[in-house]
Amino acid sequence: MSSDAGKKAYVVAMVIQVIYTGMYVMSKAALDGGMNSFVFIFYRQAAATLLLLPLAILLERKNAPPMSLWLFTKIFMYALLGNTVSMNLHNLSLKYTSATVASATSNSIPVITFLFAVLLHLEAIKLRASSGMAKLAGVALCVAGVLVIALYAGPPLSPLNHHRAFAGHAHAAGAATNKQGQWMKGTFLMLLANVTWSLWIVLQARLLKEYPNKLLLTALQCMLSTAQSLALAAAVTGAAGAGGKEGAWRLRMDVGLVAVAYSGFVVTGVSFYLQAWCIERRGPVFLAMSNPLGLLLTVFCSSFFLGEVVHLGSVLGGALLVAGLYSVLWGKSKEQPPQPSLPSPAPTASSPVTCTVKQGCDDEVKFEEKRNKLDSQV
Template sequence: MDTKKPYILAIVIVAIYTGMYVISKAAFNQGMNSFVFVFYRQAAASLLLVPIALVLERKNVQSLPLGLLLKLFFLALIGSTLGLNLSNASVTLTSATVASATSNSTPVITFCLALLLRMEVVKFRSSSGIAKVIGVALCLAGALTIAFYTGPSFSPINHHRAFRARTAHASKAPSHGTWVIGTFLMVLSNVTWSLWMVWQAVLLKEYPNKMLITTVQCVLSMVQSFVVAAVAERDFTKWKLHFDISLLAVAYTGFVVTGISYYLQAWCVQIKGPVFIAVWNPLCFVLTIFCSSSFLGEIVHLGSIVGGLLLVCGLYSVLWGKSRECKFFECTANTVNGVQDGQEHKSPQATELGKKGQEKATSMSAVEVV
């Protein structure tokens, strides 16, 4: 059962994220302001995480240095506050399917950022380097396809949708210009998430307490999101929550997504490695197409499907290249260490090669947090 647990949890995480895309879109169709929604979501998550953190990490709370708190403030600003607001604005302008499809670009964007920061190296003459370059190109092609190519549309699977739009404007198909803007907002959101992943991997090495770091970020993001929402929506009568899909969406994304799935994801990454979670992203894309068509009555366009498939192919191409590269460095390090163990006089060149291989494998695993 222990060997199957990561796979079961991965499917649970995929199902949770599918529900997040569908329920959030349903709330926005009902007239919920996306910026106010982010504040309520972070407030609900804080309400869940703070008591748990105070019970489990009471002694460690007082030991948080001021420098780390400042880093967590900017980390929350980039990942949670900016990333979630851009993502929800995109879902409002496009569809749940687009949001799920473009999420496959996050590991590839993370790789590109690591390349710019010189945390990654691409060898164009190696099969792993070629695979990573092809993956980046496919992801770019996928994003452009979703943005600029609509194509034939497919009728909803269920015409008696569970969550009907409250306004006629919400039920209308978005214009081409709105669709393009929404797609690129989602890509920009994925860029912020990628920055957040790289930076959080570094912070977790400095302070390896996932529960406390997650909770502090959540509280800081709640305060930041309130400021953003207050500026974006000054009519506080529209902040009122009713017993409808909006309240369900806030509770679901706050308690289940932020409070539970993030912790499950961190556990899976710790046990099986960061690539393990990324491999399951395409399943979320498939489930979101089915659920958004069934429950929201969304019209799925061929361009979204083709673009999503290109993004999936790009994701797997980059992951294959990185896994092959990691195996090479591990093999090199193990071979050098084995030779060293059998020799009385160690070669300085061999020692340096083994260290570089081990450092390279470590840095790549840190970058691949997804």
Template sequence: MEEANSNNSKAYLIAIIVQLIYTGMFVFSKAAFDHGINTYVFIFYRQAAASILLLPIALVAERKNLRSLLSPRLLLKLFLLALVGITFSLNLYNVSLNFTSATVASAATNAMPAVTFCFALLLKMESVRPRSSSGAAKLAGVSLCLAGVLVIAFYLGPALSPVNHHHAFSTTGAAAAAPSAATSSSRRTWVKGTFLIVLANMAWSLWIVLQGRLLREYPNKMLVTVAQCVFSAVQCFVAAVAAERDFSKWQLRLDITLLAVLYTGLVVTGVTYYLQAWCVEMKGPVFFATWTPLSFVFTMFSSSFFLSEIVHLGSIVGGILLVAGLYSVLWGKSKEANRQIAPCDNNVNTAAAHAADDGEENSNQRHHKAQEKTASATIVEQV
């Protein structure tokens, strides 16, 4: 019981840490794009850095298990997972981030609980009973998450002053991305970017669900993570060459761009993917996805402080709806977990009661036999 509570605490802590790391990813990536690096080249550098970090560690730590990874069927699954959840999702996401802002990208990511829940429901990894309180809470939470995303996307409201006017990372071009200053053309670009973010998050949600199923078949999180990093690095190189054939623009400078590559490659891809795989294996894909609204709250403050992005009232209202949806889904899942544990406890108590009854019955039988032996001995002595 204590071990189960310890694992639950670790899962909650890891989920929060992952969202903090993703906050840094939103801010650093947007700052790098504002400095002019090609998004496809950036993703290739990110995945290459992660592969360089993780591959030697995996070869040393998991050398005894490498043979099991050489199954053509498993390698094909990992290749396709990397293609959908990393190469396609990340490239699409970064193109959309270049069109919008870190706050909007983080806000749109909060549609993941709804999308992941739908995918898990279709793949029969999750179930819902609308008439039960837990099922109604999960559905209400998903609805609140979707409502929050829609509010953020379509309602701006009054603009709030940046937390820090002397921003550290943004450039003059970054300020032009503010929705309040958008022209008709830039507004269409903003809508297109938001649509691309949602599409990228759908691919990401599908990847989370499919990875959860793969880890049941092959539970080695380190090798699964490293194999996908290597596959995605190769795939992203092909995409980057197709998008930017002028290799003079591939050069990294000693500025925020290099810092963003190192952070996203070593910390986000290298560390977070492993922690995420551990969390998905422990608590399931929907549990992990429901924590994504926290990154919106963190990113809204961080982007305002570091990038001097303008935050609107609509973002705050949407954030409140997202947090309400988060805790509604968590409450529903917690209630379902307690309902599943209760029958097990009842069965254990029933078995213990039966065992106690059997023990008492055996004790009585032994007592009667002892009395019979004593009586027999007494009769023999009298004779």
């Protein structure tokens, strides 16, 4: 790889983390401003469908494999798990915690994905090897990081900016998130969202072997998730009463509309392409190693734009999560010798990757196929 291409990969990885920082901060601002979290996910998935479905039909319709009833049912269930359930849990937990917690706990996703791969016998741990011990240490550090965030608040760190860009939102939610019970609830909901997302990643790797049209599969899952999210949001808002239901669905010219458009078009559209480009050239492990940069950016931006009070416990817990991520990645790198014609280390279908958005995770399957071809040639 040329030096220019290597530099470009670093720049793209940084841009991806900036995109997700914006998603965390704007989503938190929209939820603090009173937007219903379930309605938010419906609008976000609808926007993503409007973007991806025409592209998928245009680019992949002609070579799409036949769709059986069983395959459609499987895709429907995967959309329910990895899109509808995971995203709604994520946004619900964001109401109780902070953008910093959301970004910090995202570092646990590659580790949880690795655990599921072990349980499904897609990954092995060599307990007597240094790589196996590093993986186990990474899992322990991630668990410790989540517990620290949930159980230990610590002294507050002063916000960088007391005149917030999204004025009037942060303090109203701050009174709620300062309650230890709600903070713990939000942290474990965030962990549960990451667990469902990680399980989806492992299952998605298998599904792509059966239905390899990645863009069409992603668009179809977004479309199914839109219908599922609509039903869920309608049930939740209907239980709140007619007045609450009418107000919950109204989109106004405020940060809520910006957050929906940003999440649906920029996160799903732009970051999809950038992650695919970055993983194709440097591999999923390289992208996973840029996650801590997103945490630092989120701490700064949430404090500056939202006036969010970051507690010492969140910072310490985030540091433990980052350490756990790097420990697992180091163990993976020691078990996978470099291949001459592929990025090193060559990932498997269950390699820990940055999984904040599913499209980037899907590309690891292509690496597995290339590696199998290489092995058969040797």
